[in-house]
Amino acid sequence: AQSVTQLGSHVSVSEGALVLLRCNYSSSVPPYLFWYVQYPNQGLQLLLKYTSAATLVKGINGFEAEFKKSETSFHLTKPSAHMSDAAEYFCAVSDLSNTGKLIFGQGTTLQVKP
């Protein structure tokens, strides 16, 4: 079965520092992977997706993620954090059942300190 593990439920960085949010997946076939962001009192917004094209995927707001098959990882990074990046981030993998279902990780709350 597909699964996703996000390492660290809370990550705190200083403004201007590198953001690294970790995601590891389990999949018996090449996966489709997604990162979503949830700002307070809002729904989830797609940051980026991996669909077996380039392994380095660029998303919105300066975020990017690299698919590493050997490490079964899809970590999210941003070179320089902004205060506006404070939010909860979810990594997700497509279910194998082809029902459109996404399997989500537990989420990581990013705090950005001034």
Next chain:
Amino acid sequence: EAQVTQNPRYLITVTGKKLTVTCSQNMNHEYMSWYRQDPGLGLRQIYYSMNVEVTDKGDVPEGYKVSRKEKRNFPLILESPSPNQTSLYFCASSPGGLNYSPLHFGNGTRLTVT
């Protein structure tokens, strides 16, 4: 503006009192789904619909019902709510329910059952 609209945003009710959370999308998407979000558990799928009149159970369907009589609407029904259904609920849609299609989320409904 393309969007998924949920109502109400906040709902407090008592055990056993039937309620409906509405969801509507204006993107002509075939696929719609309901998720619940709980701390430390990420998002879990409740029900999904691949098209009009076609619905199926997700991972946590107990205590919920859905219907899909029109393409744009996908209401979530709690016939007899219980306190363990206190959660944050999200409706989502996508063009065709394919594994690589990202989901578009509504802004959520925070339900409290006392």
